Amino acid sequence: MKTISVKLSEDTRSRLERIAAEEGTTPHALMVSAIEGELERREKRSSFYQDAMQARAEMIASGKAYDGKEMIAYLRARARGESPAKPKLKSLKTLMQRKP
Structure with missing residues (x-):
């Protein structure tokens, strides 16, 4: 050493x-x-x-991503013990054009 x-x-x-x-x-x-x-x-x-x-x-x-608000809602539901459907991937172009 x-x-x-x-x-x-x-x-x-x-x-x-x-x-x-x-x-x-x-x-x-x-x-x-x-x-x-x-x-x-x-x-x-x-x-x-x-x-x-x-x-x-x-x-x-890939040009695809999850919508942040949908993912947060999904994770919160999972944390409550629920079994929600997983959000779908969306086009980045569509997500970027969305208003906040």
């Missing part, structure tokens, strides 16, 4: 040591856990963004 040096302010170092002691761990273990957690969070965010961009590209390519 390679070593990396991190310079911390006195305040940050004090907080790190205090929290590590409270949790019964070492400052090193707390830093490793925090870094791993942040990296995982950022990787998930990046993956979510890439999935969204892919879905957007597919929607534009």
Whole structure:
């Protein structure tokens, strides 16, 4: 395992040591856990963004999408335990011409 040096302010170092002691761990273990957690969070965010961009590209390519108001009503009904019919895909052109 390679070593990396991190310079911390006195305040940050004090907080790190205090929290590590409270949790019964070492400052090193707390830093490793925090870094791993942040990296995982950022990787998930990046993956979510890439999935969204892919879905957007597919929607534009197909020229079809769900009406937002219909989808919200559908999801609310599902949340109430109902079994509504799933909204139908509509032409993007039609949806874009609709008045708000």
